[in-house]
Amino acid sequence: MITPYDVAKVRADFPILHRLVNGKPLTYLDNANTTQKPQSVIDAVADLYTTYNANIHRASHLLGELATRAYEEARVKVKTFINAADAHEIIYVRNATEGVNLVAQTYGRRNIHAGDEIIISTMEHHANIIPWQLLCAETGAKLKIIPINDAGELLLDEYAKLLSERTKFVGIVHMSNALGTVNPIKEVIDMAHAYGVPVLVDAAQSAYHMPLDVQELDCDFLVFSGHKLYGPTGIGVLYGKRALLEEMPPWQGGGDMIATVTFEETTFNDIPYKFEAGTPHIDGAIGLGAAIDYLTTLGMDKIAAYENDLMAYGTGVLTEVPGLRMIGTARHKASVYSFVLDGIHPYDVGTVLDQEGIAIRTGQHCAHPVLQRFGVPATIRASLGLYNTREELDTLVRGLHTAREIFGE
Amino acid sequence: MTAESLSIDKAQEEIIEEFDYLGDWTERYKHIADLGRKLPPFPEDQRLEENKVKGCQSQVWLSGHLSGEQIIFDADSDALIVRGLIALALRVYSGRTPEEILETPPEFINKIGMSEHLSANRANGLQAVIKQIKRYAVAFQARTETA
Ligand SMILES: Cc1ncc(COP(=O)(O)O)c(C=O)c1O
Numbered sequence: 111m112i113t114p115y116d117v118a119k120v121r122a123d124f125p126i127l128h129r130l131v132n133g134k135p136l137t138y139l140d141n142a143n144t145t146q147k148p149q150s151v152i153d154a155v156a157d158l159y160t161t162y163n164a165n166i167h168r169a170s171h172l173l174g175e176l177a178t179r180a181y182e183e184a185r186v187k188v189k190t191f192i193n194a195a196d197a198h199e200i201i202y203v204r205n206a207t208e209g210v211n212l213v214a215q216t217y218g219r220r221n222i223h224a225g226d227e228i229i230i231s232t233m234e235h236h237a238n239i240i241p242w243q244l245l246c247a248e249t250g251a252k253l254k255i256i257p258i259n260d261a262g263e264l265l266l267d268e269y270a271k272l273l274s275e276r277t278k279f280v281g282i283v284h285m286s287n288a289l290g291t292v293n294p295i296k297e298v299i300d301m302a303h304a305y306g307v308p309v310l311v312d313a314a315q316s317a318y319h320m321p322l323d324v325q326e327l328d329c330d331f332l333v334f335s336g337h338k339l340y341g342p343t344g345i346g347v348l349y350g351k352r353a354l355l356e357e358m359p360p361w362q363g364g365g366d367m368i369a370t371v372t373f374e375e376t377t378f379n380d381i382p383y384k385f386e387a388g389t390p391h392i393d394g395a396i397g398l399g400a401a402i403d404y405l406t407t408l409g410m411d412k413i414a415a416y417e418n419d420l421m422a423y424g425t426g427v428l429t430e431v432p433g434l435r436m437i438g439t440a441r442h443k444a445s446v447y448s449f450v451l452d453g454i455h456p457y458d459v460g461t462v463l464d465q466e467g468i469a470i471r472t473g474q475h476c477a478h479p480v481l482q483r484f485g486v487p488a489t490i491r492a493s494l495g496l497y498n499t500r501e502e503l504d505t506l507v508r509g510l511h512t513a514r515e516i517f518g519e
Numbered sequence: 520m521t522a523e524s525l526s527i528d529k530a531q532e533e534i535i536e537e538f539d540y541l542g543d544w545t546e547r548y549k550h551i552a553d554l555g556r557k558l559p560p561f562p563e564d565q566r567l568e569e570n571k572v573k574g575c576q577s578q579v580w581l582s583g584h585l586s587g588e589q590i591i592f593d594a595d596s597d598a599l600i601v602r603g604l605i606a607l608a609l610r611v612y613s614g615r616t617p618e619e620i621l622e623t624p625p626e627f628i629n630k631i632g633m634s635e636h637l638s639a640n641r642a643n644g645l646q647a648v649i650k651q652i653k654r655y656a657v658a659f660q661a662r663t664e665t666a
Contacts, residue, residue, distance in 0.1 A: 454599070455577060455597055455598040455599060457576050457577045457598040457600070457601070458552075458598050458599050458600050461548075461600050462548065465544055465545075465548075472576075473576065487597075512545065515545075516545060516548050516549050516552055517552055517599055
């Protein structure tokens with residue numbers, strides 16, 4: 111069989127995958143937390159500082175022009191990556207979290223008032239809970255929660271019951287970091303739009319696992335983080351529909367976000383600059399652009415197909431580990447195994463896996479409510495990236511057997 | 520208990536010797552897990568928020584009380600490795616006077632062939648417990664001095 115996806119070649123692009131951890135080859139299965147970076151991303155950031163570093167939008171010299179161009183070209187790459195209608199709908203932020211906070215503090219403060227309702231789901235990351243809680247505390251609005259079933263799937267019937275004239279906003283995670291569930295996001299959006307309610311999609315987990323098309327989804331806002339998308343930390347993206355962004359007040363004030371300033375009055379710059387106060391994360395944006403180039407060259411559909419196949423393999427070998435209970439068994443699931451081992455604390459498992467050079471995460475994954483829903487204090491989470499292999503999943507399984515041997519009665 | 524019959528320094532030496540006999544890391548972890556299983560049960564009336572040790576990835580409780588001149592410690596964790604490490608700390612520090620506790624650095628941590636394996640977070644669990652033990656010693660010392 112001809113493999114359409116050459117994982118060995120992909121692995122060669124990621125220098126960190128070749129280091130040892132505790133004397134063992136690194137088995138990196140903590141991708142939902144953050145992903146590793148291909149050489150091309152590392153080079154893009156180094157190249158800026160080596161050959162054309164300057165501040166953007168304000169320098170009247172060649173380097174300033176080159177840096178500005180690279181920074182803005184990266185914005186166009188993001189636009190193409192998520193198929194936005196216009197690059198001005200792409201706002202650079204620090205991470206997904208900041209994107210949600212920006213929307214809550216600008217769109218939210220202006221449009222959401224006492225007695226209004228905001229709908230989110232049980233499986234949200236804290237990044238899509240706390241900003242809305244803060245807004246509710248400030249405005250007197252109420253937070254409504256879409257429940258989930260025992261497999262970790264949204265209950266759309268219950269969602270339908272929550273929607274009403276009081277609903278003013280819906281924030282929904284596309285793919286759960288704690289369960290791996292991929293939500294029927296298009297349906298969630300359409301149902302909200304039937305009430306004229308805008309929807310923010312938290313695509314922090316989905317953006318690096320599957321193709322995204324914001325026009326097809328018709329979402330009003332969408333956020334993701336560069337560091338999970340094989341790009342640098344400290345850069346993220348907020349997409350918003352032009353009409354909404356234009357009507358929103360600015361959030362932070364400072365340089366770059368203004369058109370004219372006197373002490374009496376300031377007129378604000380156009381989008382996206384209105385929301386990008388101060389010198390931005392220039393190398394981050396350029397690195398993100400390089401990460402998107404990398405993903406586009408491989409093809410998001412090819413990546414998704416490879417990862418889905420790997421996912422199925424891993425589910426098979428993991429369910430054979432005695433005493434392993436998978437938390438989150440949705441029919442539509444991607445790249446995350448969240449589980450507990452009977453009678454063994456996740457932390458103990460994590461310690462043993464670390465010995466074997468296996469990087470996973472244990473704990474609550476910044477999603478306390480969903481773990482409460484499943485009645486587990488913590489889980490062990492292994493999460494896949496585009497460079498993982500079946501052999502690595504076998505290594506994980508062996509590590510779990512070792513943990514059972516050490517901690518079993 | 521050996522801890523009561525050995526001096527505080529001897530207790531540390533004994534731990535270090537015990538680990539000298541162990542082989543690779545799986546054996547060390549198995550031993551630590553064993554010690555964790557044997558840690559005496561934590562008094563349930565002490566399982567209070569104020570007895571929770573902060574800065575650990577797992578849940579950790581520690582309480583201490585004076586018995587004559589000595590401080591007796593009880594501790595617990597929901598993670599077995601942490602319980603085992605705590606058991607080691609108690610062998611050194613429980614049943615000692617405040618002065619002994621304050622004069623004795625936890626040398627065993629670096630000498631049981633584990634420290635490189637205890638990542639920053641994990642070492643913090645043990646370090647946080649020892650810090651709390653020392654705080655008890657300072658508090659009880661102040662109390663006995665004013666008494
Ligand atoms: C689903 C989801 N949303 C939001 C976030 C927040 O991402 P960041 O910390 O990069 O802002 C994460 C990160 O783990 C996530 O998994």
